[in-house]
Amino acid sequence: MPDTTQPALTPSGQAPAAEAWAEFDRLSARGAAFLGTPYAIMGGAMSWVSERRLVSSISNAGGFGVLACGSMGPEALAAEIEATQALTDRPFGVNLITLHPLLQDLIRVCLEAKVGHVVLAGGVPQGQAVRAVKDSGARLICFAPALVLARRLVRAGADALVIEGSEAGGHIGPVSLNVLAQEILPHLDEVPVFVAGGIGRGEALLAYLEMGAAGAQLGTRFAAATESIAHANFKHAFISARARDALPSIQLDARFPVIPVRGLANGGSARFLLHQAEVVARVQGGTLTRDEGRLSIEHFWAGALRRAVIDGDVEQGSVMAGQSVGMVHSEQPVAEIIRELVDQACAVLARRGAPRPGFSSAAEKGRLG
Numbered sequence: 323m324p325d326t327t328q329p330a331l332t333p334s335g336q337a338p339a340a341e342a343w344a345e346f347d348r349l350s351a352r353g354a355a356f357l358g359t360p361y362a363i364m365g366g367a368m369s370w371v372s373e374r375r376l377v378s379s380i381s382n383a384g385g386f387g388v389l390a391c392g393s394m395g396p397e398a399l400a401a402e403i404e405a406t407q408a409l410t411d412r413p414f415g416v417n418l419i420t421l422h423p424l425l426q427d428l429i430r431v432c433l434e435a436k437v438g439h440v441v442l443a444g445g446v447p448q449g450q451a452v453r454a455v456k457d458s459g460a461r462l463i464c465f466a467p468a469l470v471l472a473r474r475l476v477r478a479g480a481d482a483l484v485i486e487g488s489e490a491g492g493h494i495g496p497v498s499l500n501v502l503a504q505e506i507l508p509h510l511d512e513v514p515v516f517v518a519g520g521i522g523r524g525e526a527l528l529a530y531l532e533m534g535a536a537g538a539q540l541g542t543r544f545a546a547a548t549e550s551i552a553h554a555n556f557k558h559a560f561i562s563a564r565a566r567d568a569l570p571s572i573q574l575d576a577r578f579p580v581i582p583v584r585g586l587a588n589g590g591s592a593r594f595l596l597h598q599a600e601v602v603a604r605v606q607g608g609t610l611t612r613d614e615g616r617l618s619i620e621h622f623w624a625g626a627l628r629r630a631v632i633d634g635d636v637e638q639g640s641v642m643a644g645q646s647v648g649m650v651h652s653e654q655p656v657a658e659i660i661r662e663l664v665d666q667a668c669a670v671l672a673r674r675g676a677p678r679p680g681f682s683s684a685a686e687k688g689r690l691g
Contacts, residue, residue, distance in 0.1 A: 362537025489520025524666025
């Protein structure tokens with residue numbers, strides 16, 4: 323477990339000023355306190371990637387790991403939580419998909435395992451799910467794609483929010499984090515708000531903290547970490563990619579909707595376009611019904627993420643990645659990634675010199691432990 327009691331080094335090899343560390347602590351204090359961690363840095367819940375090893379490594383390094391339940395059933399989730407707890411005694415959360423048919427059972431598993439934070443993602447959570455989490459005393463984290471929905475979720479009982487921009491990997495919304503942050507952060511302070519999507523460096527983390535964010539969630543950089551179980555081919559694809567290579571999936575015909583997914587363009591992406599064109603032609607020709615066509619398009623990528631992450635088929639599999647993939651230059655340990663992010667943020671603060679108005683030297687303290 324890394325030592326978080328001493329200041330890390332900046333790229334120049336010099337320790338940041340104590341004032342810089344204290345200011346960074348002050349800016350991220352709300353998020354860190356909510357998560358119960360030294361750093362207000364969450365790991366994104368990535369199917370097949372955010373499992374016991376990566377999640378425990380993020381938490382052990384001072385961040386907040388989040389298990390991706392995905393399509394797991396209750397027994398599999400219980401086993402994964404137990405395995406994660408065997409690897410870390412620090413806080414971590416569990417991400418559950420609101421459309422899962424066994425959602426209430428999955429929530430019960432989390433609560434029985436004394437998971438302190440439950441993330442409900444993939445849609446607006448129903449009241450029954452919210453009550454089940456809240457009644458247990460666990461903290462509820464939800465995703466908010468707009469200010470009006472953010473306020474609705476807070477009224478419903480969300481203890482914290484994540485606003486995720488279209489720069490993120492995997493399933494995405496239509497609005498960039500840059501715009502979402504401007505829309506939401508100045509106008510909502512009832513609960514901590516974490517930002518996500520395209521964050522790859524500490525300077526960006528600092529900028530959002532100064533806008534009012536409680537912390538940040540990162541996925542792409544952790545997906546290529548040493549502790550990630552992703553196949554070597556998958557990690558190499560990340561290291562070799564540029565930001566412009568992480569593209570959203572394309573919808574050819576509005577009658578056959580495609581939920582946008584951002585990933586690295588490859589042979590599978592080209593094949594998906596051909597598949598959509600073939601389906602449209604068959605529906606128009608009467609050999610497929612519209613419902614059959616929609617189902618065929620929806621099922622095209624079934625198993626494709628696993629093929630890329632676990633089997634290493636990065637040509638035909640789904641290589642989900644955010645635009646921050648252009649900042650993945652090597653396979654790094656999780657602790658090194660987190661320290662690098664914090665070092666970069668503190669280096670900016672140190673270069674500014676004297677603390678800004680409102681900063682108190684009394685805030686100088688040791689690192690949170």
